[in-house]
Every structure is written in C-alpha cells, then in structure tokens.
Amino acid sequence: xxxxxxxxxxxxxxxxxxxxxxxxxxxxxxxxxxxxxxxxxxxxxxxxxxxxxxxxxxxxxxxxxxxxxxxxxxxxxxxxxxxxxxxxxxxxxxxxxxxxxxxxxxxxxxxxxxxxxxxxxxxxxxxxxxxxxxxxxxxxxxxxxxxxxxxxxxxxxxxxxxxxxxxxxxxxxxxxxxxxxxxxxxxxxxxxxxxxxxxxxxxxxxxxxxxxxxxxxxxxxxxxxxxxxxxxxxxxxxxxxxxxxxxxxxxxxxxxxxxxxxxxxxxxxxxxxxxxxxxx
Amino acid sequence: xxxxxxxxxxxxxxxxxxxxxxxxxxxxxxxxxxxxxxxxxxxxxxxxxxxxxxxxxxxxxxxxxxxxxxxxxxxxxxxxxxxxxxxxxxxxxxxxxxxxxxxxxxxxxxxxxxxxxxxxxxxxxxxxxxxxxxxxxxxxxxxxxxxxxxxxxxxxxxxxxxxxxxxxxxxxxxxxxxxxxxxxxxxxxxxxxxxxxxxxxxxxxxxxxxxxxxxxxxxxxxxxxxxxxxxxxxxxxxxxxxxxxxxxxxxxxxxxxxxxxxxxxxxxxxxxxxxxxxxxxxxxxxxxxxxxxxxxxxxxxxxxxxxxxxxxxxxxxxxxxxxxxxxxxxxxxxxxxxxxxxx
Amino acid sequence: xxxxxxxxxxxxxxxxxxxxxxxxxxxxxxxxxxxxxxxxxxxxxxxxxxxxxxxxxxxxxxxxxxxxxxxxxxxxxxxxxxxxxxxxxxxxxxxxxxxxxxxxxxxxxxxxxxxxxxxxxxxxxxxxxxxxxxxxxxxxxxxxxxxxxxxxxxxxxxxxxxxxxxxxxxxxxxxxxxxxxxxxxxxxxxxxxxxxxxxxxxxxxxxxxxxxxxxxxxxxxxxxxxxxxxxxxxxxxxxxxxxxxxxxxxxxxxxxxxxxxxxxxxxxxxxxxxxxxxxxxxxxxxxxxxxxxxxxxxxxxxxxxxxxxxxxxxxxxxxxxxxxx
Numbered sequence: 001x002x003x004x005x006x007x008x009x010x011x012x013x014x015x016x017x018x019x020x021x022x023x024x025x026x027x028x029x030x031x032x033x034x035x036x037x038x039x040x041x042x043x044x045x046x047x048x049x050x051x052x053x054x055x056x057x058x059x060x061x062x063x064x065x066x067x068x069x070x071x072x073x074x075x076x077x078x079x080x081x082x083x084x085x086x087x088x089x090x091x092x093x094x095x096x097x098x099x100x101x102x103x104x105x106x107x108x109x110x111x112x113x114x115x116x117x118x119x120x121x122x123x124x125x126x127x128x129x130x131x132x133x134x135x136x137x138x139x140x141x142x143x144x145x146x147x148x149x150x151x152x153x154x155x156x157x158x159x160x161x162x163x164x165x166x167x168x169x170x171x172x173x174x175x176x177x178x179x180x181x182x183x184x185x186x187x188x189x190x191x192x193x194x195x196x197x198x199x200x201x202x203x204x205x206x207x208x209x210x211x212x213x214x215x216x217x218x219x220x221x222x223x224x225x226x227x228x229x230x231x232x233x234x235x236x237x238x239x240x241x242x243x244x245x246x247x248x249x250x251x252x253x254x255x256x257x258x259x260x261x262x263x264x265x266x267x268x269x270x271x272x273x274x275x276x277x278x279x280x
Numbered sequence: 281x282x283x284x285x286x287x288x289x290x291x292x293x294x295x296x297x298x299x300x301x302x303x304x305x306x307x308x309x310x311x312x313x314x315x316x317x318x319x320x321x322x323x324x325x326x327x328x329x330x331x332x333x334x335x336x337x338x339x340x341x342x343x344x345x346x347x348x349x350x351x352x353x354x355x356x357x358x359x360x361x362x363x364x365x366x367x368x369x370x371x372x373x374x375x376x377x378x379x380x381x382x383x384x385x386x387x388x389x390x391x392x393x394x395x396x397x398x399x400x401x402x403x404x405x406x407x408x409x410x411x412x413x414x415x416x417x418x419x420x421x422x423x424x425x426x427x428x429x430x431x432x433x434x435x436x437x438x439x440x441x442x443x444x445x446x447x448x449x450x451x452x453x454x455x456x457x458x459x460x461x462x463x464x465x466x467x468x469x470x471x472x473x474x475x476x477x478x479x480x481x482x483x484x485x486x487x488x489x490x491x492x493x494x495x496x497x498x499x500x501x502x503x504x505x506x507x508x509x510x511x512x513x514x515x516x517x518x519x520x521x522x523x524x525x526x527x528x529x530x531x532x533x534x535x536x537x538x539x540x541x542x543x544x545x546x547x548x549x550x551x552x553x554x555x556x557x558x559x560x561x562x563x564x565x566x567x568x569x570x571x572x573x574x575x576x577x578x579x580x581x582x583x584x585x586x587x588x589x590x591x592x593x594x595x596x597x598x599x600x601x602x603x604x605x606x607x608x609x610x611x612x613x614x615x616x617x618x619x620x621x622x623x
Numbered sequence: 624x625x626x627x628x629x630x631x632x633x634x635x636x637x638x639x640x641x642x643x644x645x646x647x648x649x650x651x652x653x654x655x656x657x658x659x660x661x662x663x664x665x666x667x668x669x670x671x672x673x674x675x676x677x678x679x680x681x682x683x684x685x686x687x688x689x690x691x692x693x694x695x696x697x698x699x700x701x702x703x704x705x706x707x708x709x710x711x712x713x714x715x716x717x718x719x720x721x722x723x724x725x726x727x728x729x730x731x732x733x734x735x736x737x738x739x740x741x742x743x744x745x746x747x748x749x750x751x752x753x754x755x756x757x758x759x760x761x762x763x764x765x766x767x768x769x770x771x772x773x774x775x776x777x778x779x780x781x782x783x784x785x786x787x788x789x790x791x792x793x794x795x796x797x798x799x800x801x802x803x804x805x806x807x808x809x810x811x812x813x814x815x816x817x818x819x820x821x822x823x824x825x826x827x828x829x830x831x832x833x834x835x836x837x838x839x840x841x842x843x844x845x846x847x848x849x850x851x852x853x854x855x856x857x858x859x860x861x862x863x864x865x866x867x868x869x870x871x872x873x874x875x876x877x878x879x880x881x882x883x884x885x886x887x888x889x890x891x892x893x894x895x896x897x898x899x900x901x902x903x904x905x906x907x908x909x910x911x912x913x914x915x916x917x918x919x920x921x922x923x924x925x926x927x928x929x930x931x932x933x934x935x936x937x938x939x940x941x942x943x944x945x946x947x948x
Contacts, residue, residue, distance in 0.1 A: 168386070178404050192390070470844065474898040478895070496817070499847065503896075
C-alpha cells in the first residue's frame with residue numbers, strides 16, 4: 001500500500017488533481033459555513049444586481065443581486081452530490097452485470113454484452129437529454145438519465161477483468177480447494193477487479209459534473225433558484241458580454257473541478273495499469 | 281506400505297477438450313486430449329507422468345483431481361467410484377486429492393492475506409471455529425518452515441520459494457492423501473529445484489502422502505519416482521518401475537525421449553537417435569499408432585491398428601506392435617557433420 | 624590467437640527505484656573462433672544484462688562503470704548506436720532470443736520480417752534493388768532448408784502462429800545466420816522447447832558452428848545442455864565470473880565452491896536433494912569480500928574481508944577463489 005502512495009506522490013499532476021478534489025470536497029461539506037453570504041442560495045437583493053467583482057463580492061453579483069462567490073461555493077455541494085449519486089448508481093448496475101457476463105460464457109453473457117454495446121454506441125449526452133425530456137426536467141431526472149447512460153462503462157471493465165481473472169491460476173486453485181462459485185465471484189474476483197473500476201469512477205465523477213452542468217445549462221437539470229454552476233452559466237447568457245463575471249466564475253469552477261478529477265484519475269490509472277501488467 | 285486396493289484407480293479414461301457448438305459461433309470439434317488411459321497408484325508411491333507438449337499429462341492430472349471432467353471411463357478412489365461429476369461436486373468428493381500448481385505464487389489471491397487464504401480452505405470444508413482455524417493455520421505454517429506469525433502478510437511480501445511453501449500449506453491443511461503435482465520444478469534454478477524436491481520428499485514422509493508427479497524433466501523423474509508412465513498424444517505408451525524404464529526402455533518413443541534428454545554424465549542408454557519433426561498436436565485425428573509418423577521402426581500394421589498396453593514382464597507394460605521382438609535395433613549412422621540430421 | 628570476443632572486467636550498474644543496482648560487478652570471458660561457450664548462472668546473476676551489454680541494448684538508466692568488450696579487435700563500448708546498427712548487429716553478431724513467439728511480429732509474414740533483417744544488415748555484394756532482394760530470398764530459402772523447416776519456399780509466406788515452437792526457433796536461428804555473422808549469441812534458446820525438439824536444435828547448432836565456422840555464446844541455466852553442447856564454460860555468480868575454462872575438466876572436477884555446490888544439486892549427481900543454503904546477495908547491497916562467502920562450505924576468515932583473487936587450476940580453468948590463488 002505504501003509503495004502505491006509513494007508512487008502517486010511523485011506524480012505531480014495527480015497530486016494537483018488530488019488537491020483540487022479535496023478542496024472541492026471541503027467546499028461541498030462546509031459550504032454553508034465558508035460562503036460569506038449563505039442566504040444567497042435563495043434570497044435576492046435587487047439593489048445589488050450585476051455588480052462587478054469587488055472586495056465585498058469577489059466574484060461579483062448576478063442578475064438577482066446574489067453573491068456569485070457564495071453561490072459558486074454552495075454549488076459545489078450540488079455538483080458533487082449529483083456526481084456521486086450518478087456514479088454510484090451506475091456502478092451498482094454495471095458491476096454486477098459485468099461479473100455475471102464475465103464469469104460464465106453463454107447466452108446470458110452474450111445478451112448482457114450486446115445490450116452494453118448498444119447503450120455505449122449512443123452518445124451519452126444525447127441519450128441523457130432524451131431521457132430528461134421524457135421525464136419532466138429536474139435534478140432527479142437528470143441523475144437518473146446520467147446513471148442509465150454511464151453503467152455500460154463499468155460493465156465493460158468488469159467483464160474484461162472477470163474474464164481475465166476467471167482464467168487465472170488463483171481462481172483455478174480456489175476451485176481446487178473446493179470453493180463455490182458465489183465465493184469465488186464475490187470474495188475473490190470482485191475485489192481484484194476494483195482497481196480499474198475506481199479509476200473509471202474517478203474520471204466518471206468529473207465527466208458527470210460536466211454533463212450535469214450541460215444539462216443544467218439546457219434547463220434539463222437543476223431549476224432556479226438552486227446555485228447550480230451550469231444553471232448559472234445559462235442564466236448569465238442574457239447579460240453577456242457586459243457582466244462577464246457572471247459566466248466566467250461558475251465556468252472556471254466547472255473547469256477546475258473536472259480537471260481535478262481527470263488528473264487524479266489519470267494518476268490512479270498509471271499506478272493501476274503497470275501493476276496489473278507486471279503481476280502475471 | 282502396500283494395501284490390497286490401490287489408492288487411485290483410473291480405468292479407460294478419455295477426455296475431450298474444447299469444442300463449441302455453432303449457433304452464433306463457428307462449430308469447433310473437440311480435441312481428444314486423453315484417450316483410453318488406465319493406471320493405478322498405490323498408497324505411498326511416487327508415479328511420474330512423463331511426456332512432451334500435447335501428450336495430455338496435465339489434462340490427465342486435472343481430470344484425476346476433478347478440475348476437468350472425463351468424457352468416458354472411471355475414476356476410483358479407495359475402490360469407490362468418484363468420477364462423472366462437475367467440478368464443484370468433484371472437489372468435495374475427492375477432497376483427498378489435491379492439485380499443486382506449477383506457479384505457486386500465482387495460485388494465491390493477491391488481495392487476501394496468506395493467513396486468510398489458508399483458513400479459507402478449512403472454512404469451505406466445514407471447520408467452523410475461527411479459533412481452531414487460526415491454530416491449525418499457524419501449526420501448518422511452522423510445519424512448512426515458515427514463521428507462524430506471518431499469516432497477516434500478503435503474497436507480494438514473500439519470495440518465490442516462500443510462496444511455494446504457502447501454497448503447499450494451504451493444500452496440506454485439507455489433509456490430502458494424494459497430491460497431483462504439475463511440473464513443480466519447471467523453470468526453476470538448479471539449487472531452488474533441489475530445495476523444492478527436498479521439501480516435497482520431507483512432506484511426503486511427514487504426512488504420508490502419495491504423489492502423481494507430472495514432469496518432462498527426465499533427470500528429476502529418474503531420481504524421484506517409484507514408477508513412471510510415458511505418455512504420447514493422449515495415451516500411455518509405456519509404464520514400468522523407474523529403474524526398469526531407464527535401463528530397459530522398450531517403446532521407440534521412450535527410447536528416443538531418453539536419448540534426447542540432456543544428461544550431465546554422458547548419454548543415457550546406448551542409442552544415438554534423433555527423432556524427426558515436432559511433437560504432434562492432438563487436434564489431428566489419426567488412424568493406427570499415434571507415433572507411426574515419426575517412428576524409426578514403423579511397419580504397415582502400425583498405421584492400421586492402435587497398439588494396446590500389454591505386459592512384457594512384471595509391472596512393465598508397453599503399447600507397441602513390435603514389443604514381442606524385443607528391443608529392435610534403432611541405430612542410426614554415427615553423427616558426422618551434415619549427415620547427422622538426414623533421416 | 625586473439626579471441627573473437629573478449630570481455631574484460633565488465634562492471635554495469637542500473638538505476639532502479641530502490642537505488643543503484645550493481646548488476647555486473649566483474650565479468651570476464653573470452654570466446655575463440657569456432658567454439659561454443661556456455662554462460663551458466665542462476666536467476667539474477669546478471670546473464671541477461673551481460674548479453675544486452677554486448678549487443679548494446681542495455682536499458683535506460685544502465686551505466687557501464689568499467690571494462691571493455693573487445694570484438695574482433697574493436698571495443699564495442701565505444702561504438703555509437705548508429706555504428707552498432709550499421710556494422711555490428713545482425714551483420715557481425717547475430718542473436719537468438721529465448722522466446723520465439725515474442726520475438727516475431729504476429730501480423731507480418733515470416734518472409735517479410737526476415738527479409739527486413741537482410742535488407743538492413745546483409746553484406747554488400749554489389750547487387751541492388753530487385754536483384755538484391757532475389758538474392759536474399761534465395762539465401763533465406765537455402766537457410767530454411769538447412770534448418771529442416773518443411774517447405775521453405777511457402778514457409779516465407781506464412782505467419783508466425785502457423786509454425787510450431789520448434790519451427791519458430793529454427794526460423795530465428797535462420798534469421799540470426801542470414802547475414803553471415805561471426806558470432807551468434809543465444810539466450811536460453813531451448814528453455815521453452817520440448818525435450819526432443821531441444822535435442823534437435825542443439826545438434827543443429829553444433830553442426831552450424833562446424834559448418835559455418837561461427838562462434839556461439841550460449842546462455843543457459845541447464846548444466847545438462849552445457850555438457851552436451853559447449854566446448855567452454857563460464858559460471859557467473861552475483862555479477863562475477865567465478866569459474867571459466869573448458870567444459871570437460873570443470874564438470875568432472877569443479878573447483879569453485881559455488882560450481883561444486885551447484886553441480887551437486889543436479890539430479891544426475893545428487894545423492895540427496897539439498898540445495899544451497901542462504902540467498903544470493905542483492906545487487907543493491909553487495910557484501911565486501913567474496914560474494915559467495917556467506918554460503919560457502921570452505922569459507923575461511925579472510926574470505927569476507929577482501930575480494931578473492933583469481934587463480935588457475937591444474938586444467939587451466941580460471942577460478943575466483945582464495946583456495947586457488
């Protein structure tokens with residue numbers, strides 16, 4: 001374990017990613033106490049509308065006079081919760097399917113993988129949009145739509161790992177010792193296939209935040225007055241280019257967060273992959 | 281050490297491998313990995329299965345263990361039928377037979393501590409008390425020469441030699457009587473090989489074990505075995521007590537094999553034969569004797585009829601049409617430059 | 624007579640995550656023309672690094688601390704990468720790798736791969752273009768026939784997976800000989816083969832050495848193979864040559880305690896299986912004095928204090944041991 005952390009520590013971009021992720025996590029957890037104007041999650045102060053960045057309002061104010069700095073901080077909670085909910089649901093669907101498909105060859109395995117292929121072939125954003133339209137636009141429907149489009153990535157990974165591990169020597173040895181199939185699959189194959197799943201989940205968190213922001217931008221996700229980053233950018237359109245701060249800071253928040261997850265995910269992948277390749 | 285009933289008895293076993301029925305996929309016919317094999321193992325002895333790639337020795341070993349299901353024939357343990365079962369069931373019924381993989385380190389789950397891995401076997405076979413499991417694991421670790429306190433460590437913290445001991449410990453905890461060892465010394469350095477063989481002999485002594493030793497290393501087989509069975513393309517072509525096989529090999533393939541094996545102290549036997557071509561693939565079905573294509577003393581009957589294993593003297597059985605004519609001369613011109621490989 | 628290959632006191636270190644590994648500490652060997660030299664050692668002794676040093680393909684992070692590799696009177700270590708490619712590799716030193724499957728590109732036909740070697744490295748005989756290519760093809764077919772590869776003409780049109788392991792190894796031997804090198808280095812070429820196939824290949828190599836007058840540097844961990852094939856022997860332990868000389872005398876009466884202990888482990892000689900107690904010292908922490916001292920049966924007090932001198936036995940073998948100084 002220590003060797004892994006040391007290796008990760010040497011990877012500067014990955015450390016940067018980790019720092020960003022931890023920072024955003026802190027914002028999400030402690031947002032209401034960190035934001036200077038926590039009431040601006042919903043309150044409006046029309047006298048302060050569209051003020052440029054200043055000492056009192058570091059990111060300026062929006063069209064309802066709300067402090068953008070506070071709303072960006074508060075928005076972190078929403079962004080991360082969507083991301084976590086989506087990725088977790090996708091894993092709960094995708095991982096078991098991958099295990100089933102990978103362990104034993106047969107029509108069930110083929111069926112699962114073909115469905116996976118089909119869903120993967122559809123561009124995620126478009127599918128999410130379509131689903132969000134069918135169900136009334138809301139944060140919940142956005143989350144469901146994103147989960148339903150993301151699970152195939154996990155299935156594919158777990159399928160590959162399960163197939164590899166099922167053919168491995170230690171699983172053969174387990175059969176030799178008399179282990180039953182459920183024991184082999186859940187206690188042995190599953191833990192061994194988690195490394196690439198964690199990598200994918202990390203990158204998925206970043207990706208989900210981005211897509212959720214897009215959905216929010218298109219009005220298919222969060223609804224006003226939620227301090228959602230995508231929604232903020234959408235609302236800012238009418239006031240550009242004069243109130244440049246209105247779009248820029250939420251945008252930078254999205255950029256930084258997604259980048260943080262991607263850098264961390266890349267770093268994790270670099271550790272995981274060569275380890276897998278090196279070990280038999 | 282002899283008892284009336286052999287510990288293990290295999291009768292006319294055949295194993296077909298592979299084969300896929302088409303529907304969405306191409307139909308692939310199964311391969312005859314093992315054909316009509318019969319052998320017996322008496323308690324306490326070491327029987328070596330020797331052969332080259334494609335001979336079926338590994339498949340036969342795995343079938344005896346139950347990791348592979350036989351397509352025909354019987355397998356008897358202590359005289360009782362134990363064959364014809366799917367893997368999970370077979371492994372419960374044949375708990376007295378355990379399989380030792382060639383690469384011991386890879387046979388352990390990298391994410392489990394070795395203590396947990398060792399205890400798992402006991403848990404699977406009904407040892408309920410966690411305390412009892414812990415005690416037995418510690419005892420066994422000491423028995424194989426490892427520190428009993430190392431149970432909390434993970435496979436990657438051990439050397440290759442130590443992992444081999446861990447893998448053996450795991451199997452020995454299940455109180456087996458017969459171990460099927462798959463090429464335990466392949467690819468090992470000489471000194472490590474000696475250590476492994478020493479350990480195996482010690483354990484055999486200590487736990488009253490019987491070994492089915494699968495190997496292609498004739499030097500090791502000669503030193504270690506009580507009896508030897510030579511396999512070629514899924515069949516046993518010769519079987520005899522070890523000393524006899526090495527001093528009076530009868531089957532042409534056996535003689536060629538012995539002549540080919542590199543030896544430290546000069547040639548084995550008096551022959552100087554080189555066989556043509558490569559070991560055959562079991563995917564191609566043949567009529568007659570499988571060795572006919574490469575046999576230096578082949579005759580027409582060999583291509584028509586499959587020879588059966590028959591005794592020529594006590595305990596020595598050969599499957600060859602020419603066995604009755606004694607050791608047929610197989611000399612080839614003494615090696616001299618380019619003429620040597622001319623067949 | 625100047626040896627064809629003369630390695631003198633080679634010392635190579637490689638930078639690893641855990642520090643500088645002194646992989647080769649003091650390796651010397653000499654190979655005469657037309658002879659087969661077996662390099663024997665257990666895992667981790669440095670044999671692979673030795674071969675890579677001769678071929679000039681040491682990994683990044685490897686550093687040659689000391690020593691020379693003289694080949695036909697020239698020090699290979701001063702050659703540039705380009706010079707090695709143009710004038711040495713394949714054309715003067717051929718290489719037979721351990722695993723033929725890994726050495727061949729699975730998506731190209733054999734002919735294409737072998738011809739590529741010849742295109743870059745075959746000696747210039749004045750021909751050009753198509754004519755030159757045809758000469759190469761003819762030479763390859765001739766070589767394949769000599770290697771007993773069935774149907775040499777059509778063999779060139781096939782892919783690696785269509786051959787058996789033994790045949791693939793013959794193809795690689797043909798590739799190594801294609802450009803008529805003076806020296807061929809074989810890295811455990813028969814370890815992955817069946818017993819009977821190995822026998823064929825060893826005989827083939829012996830014949831080729833006699834017929835073509837090449838020298839063969841044969842790396843292996845199998846003493847049995849050395850006994851059958853090699854004229855000379857060089858035993859390596861912990862990055863050092865510990866014993867070197869003609870095969871017969873050494874196998875009959877090994878001098879260095881390590882050689883003796885190792886040969887005593889061979890099943891053909893062992894009275895019981897014992898192994899050698901202790902472990903090989905790690906290249907990251909080489910002990911002072913004799914590397915084998917901690918495990919040596921004949922160890923004396925002086926052995927761990929100072930590195931042992933190299934002496935000669937009665938049969939002319941060189942031994943790194945204080946008993947023969």
